[in-house]
Amino acid sequence: MARVKNWQINREMDYPYSESRPKKQWSIIFDLNKCIACQTCSLACKTTWTSGKGQEYMFWNNVETKPYGSYPLAWDVKILEQLGQQAWKAKEPYYGKTIFEAAKPTEVVAHFHPKDEDWMYPNVGEDDCAGNVPHGDHITLPHDKWFFYLPRTCAHCTYPACLASCPRKAIYKREEDGIVLIDQSRCKGYGECVRACPYKKSMYNTHTRVSEKCIGCFPAVEQGLQPMCVQNCIGKIRIMGFVNPPWKMRKNNPIDYLIHDQQIALPYYPQLGLEPNIYYIPPIHADREYLTQMFGPNVDQAIERYKKLKDDPVTQGLLVLMGSTDRIMHSFDVKDGIAYGYDEKGDEVVRVPVTEPFIERTAYDANLKSLRNNTP
């Protein structure tokens, strides 16, 4: 066991391999306030990568309703159960155990092993809200009935549990972009990665008899393009880029800006200890205790900041850049009401107005000599 730095829990932790950060780290940020679970991301991924034999049940990208949805069944509840109750105070390091530290002496990580029926209901719990709705109940705002949608891909973790647990060392993390891949020519289908990944994003293919996972759309990323799930997000809730650790933070990097500077985007279940690289802007109307369990004790601060975005033209500008280009933005700028995105070379790839221009027209059109009709 090596001791490695995990900035998300703000302490050193045990990991089977020594710390080796990639030159760049693939990352996606999702704004959960905007996701409508249309599943366009799931289908973009499915049609691109998992339409083959043996992949019928696979969703490398899925969207589940929280708290009752989950794919595979109850993955989050089961891994939290394995970890047991742990404490984490705001603004302090997490002193509880990670799944590496909570492992039995014979195991690499604390884990559970999903059975095939657990993978059969990708939309279980869809649109189910938390809390009973007794007869005669009605909604008062802010409401105590809540749910939110959680889109998930592989988190291409800095400390992947799948990689750590593969006895064949058939899983590797790319130095150039941090994407974690299962070598399809060396994997023997032992399923150790399926057992070990707490987010359950490694999946076994019954036809090829080896395991597979989200590949971060590396052929697109290599060409400076965002993954298919990001490009196709009609709600424009996602942005893919490269995240730096906080000590290498660059403020004009859109990902670093939201995660490190504004601290409104948070990793999910950071207490598991993998330093996952998908980040979420938490939903402002969901149960706060649940969100704290999922995103850690800084969730309150993230939500308070998000609520004040109306006074922050720079962050607003970045949020409108999300989903406005297929290209990866390495830096951004907001000036005079216009948000600009730039590629790795610094060339402009997109510009959008922070606020769409508002045009008011008179009721009477003098050119056509007719009244304008507002029929929708």
Added chain:
Amino acid sequence: MKFKVLFLLLMTPAFAQAGDIMVKKVKEDFSKGLDPYAAYWSQAPEVELSLMAQPMMKPKPEKPETSQLTVQALHNGNYVAFRLRWKDSEKSEAGKLGQFSDAVALEFPVKSNENPPSVIMGEPGNPVHMFHWRAQYQYDEEHGKKDVKDIYPNLAVDAYHMDYADSGKWKGATQDQKEAYMHGMAAGNPQSFPKKAVDEIMAEGFGSSAVRKDQDSFAKGEWKNGEWTVVISRALKRDKGSVLEEGKSSSVAFAVWQGGKDEVGSRKALTLFWTPLKVEGN
């Protein structure tokens, strides 16, 4: 380092618990029609070996699901056949997600029979040669590889790429074009293609095992009344592999997996020392 010291101790003959395996010479054919219950097996002395939970590489089993292995061996001058028996309360052939196959493996040193490498997967520069039988592989050989529809009969699929029920004037796709959508196959992973009952594997340490493309080995297993009886036969002499010579001694090691108890890969029971093997001469 401390593991190595432990293993040197365990490998010394003084610590060997079991008797040597005596391989009698007979005139049976071990290259086809293998029968685990053939009458000729009564000529082969039985050796009882104790197995341990794999202790070196995580993930490990907490306890050995299989603690006893009964071994017999015979040869005919060209092939040596091992008859392996162990208790297993259920037959597991894998297939569905999260299901694993029952399996057994033989392991031989390649370079030196007197001073063999680490019994667990060999060492860099000092390889081992293994013969890995799986119930799942035997099913492939006997019935063909299970299709997804055989594993999940109620699965609903509209169409697979390049594989249409009515392709009109199109002549249809080549196998290569279809396999482009099946990543393990596209990558040429031997695991993804139909198997013979036994795989021949070379390894030089943990995680280095590679399946040999050339193969001169056969296997047949039967599960009856809570017990597997598996016969694996191999050519005495293998090019770039292990060589057994008549009238000489060698070493062999064993591993057993119970798929129904979630054993696979490094989760296995094994003999923690090389067992001496004496091949009868003329």
